[in-house]
Amino acid sequence: MKLAVVGGGSTYTPELIDGFARLRDTLPIEELVLVDPAADRLDLVGGLARRIFAKQDHAGRITTTTDIDAGVADADAVLLQLRVGGQAARNQDETWPLECGCVGQETTGAGGLAKALRTVPVVLDIAERVRRANPDAWIIDFTN
Numbered sequence: 001m002k003l004a005v006v007g008g009g010s011t012y013t014p015e016l017i018d019g020f021a022r023l024r025d026t027l028p029i030e031e032l033v034l035v036d037p038a039a040d041r042l043d044l045v046g047g048l049a050r051r052i053f054a055k056q057d058h059a060g061r062i063t064t065t066t067d068i069d070a071g072v073a074d075a076d077a078v079l080l081q082l083r084v085g086g087q088a089a090r091n092q093d094e095t096w097p098l099e100c101g102c103v104g105q106e107t108t109g110a111g112g113l114a115k116a117l118r119t120v121p122v123v124l125d126i127a128e129r130v131r132r133a134n135p136d137a138w139i140i141d142f143t144n
Helices: 013-022 039-055 068-073 086-099 108-133
Strands: 003-004 031-035 062-063 076-079 138-141
Touching: 003 013, 003 068, 013 031, 013 039, 031 039, 031 068, 039 062, 068 108, 076 108, 108 138
Parallel strands: 003 031, 003 076, 031 062, 076 138
Antiparallel strands: none
């Protein structure tokens, strides 16, 4: 199985990789592609992911790319864990509603709406790219 993780440069990715490594007998990942626009984060997280797979005796190959189309090509499943706008956008989503007397939360209320307005178009674009690359691929949206 080829699995692509879009948002693979996230600091949450190593925990995800550890889970995949522990499930090596149940979830046969031959290639795990980490996709992220930040090449420096991919280098760091990709190296850590390879060490996690090696420590767990997982035979799967881990690759990285900043190119979404290349990353999802021939993928059997694509896991999305996006944060459009990064931590700066999260900070805005969680602070400006407080100024209006509302709950400051990135997934609900005014901040959640702002996040959704940024994120949904990106997710739909990626879904279309996945459909073109492999119409039978599963998309798993792990985005908060």
